[in-house]
Amino acid sequence: ETGVTQSPTHLIKTRGQQVTLRCSSQSGHNTVSWYQQALGQGPQFIFQYYREEENGRGNFPPRFSGLQFPNYSSELNVNALELDDSALYLCASSLEPGEQYFGPGTRLTVT
């Protein structure tokens, strides 16, 4: 157990809808990163938050947005869902610049 939790575990949404995924980081960690992992691929970096500020972003459109709260928990919001957004969404926390620990992930299916 890493101490990183994510909710919900599974989610089914319809194309065009919006979704919010949540992550609670490991105690003492100040950085949260979000990843999208499609089947057979490595995790693709979406963005990263350090002390409530976004400090890095991967090649994802603006409809992917996020927040980090004072307790270092975080949300990932995705607007205007597309079929290709179906994936495992992973959250990882770290005490920068150290190693990241992943939560169990949220499996999102867009129909």
Next chain:
Amino acid sequence: QKEVEQNSGPLSVPEGAIASLNCTYSDRGSQSFFWYRQYSGKSPELIMFIYSNGDKEDGRFTAQLNKASQYVSLLIRDSQPSDSATYLCAVKVITGGSYIPTFGRGTSLIVHP
């Protein structure tokens, strides 16, 4: 474009053998290096990290880093069937003062009895 390359495999080894997993990276500014194990349907689990050139050993696992050649490897000694999983290499690069992670696609390892 910062890239982390891994052979997708599968790499098949007999039980008890040494499994050798390799990873190359493109950005010379890469600062820290990680190996994760991911079982099917599960999230990645950190098994090793290395920050300096050379070898780092932890139990049956050894991580090797060569910054001049831009590669990092993972050796698994006395491989067990329970080691069968996908192994992900990850690299952090300092970009604009922040450590930004990049993952490879992963190498599938099969350890057969």
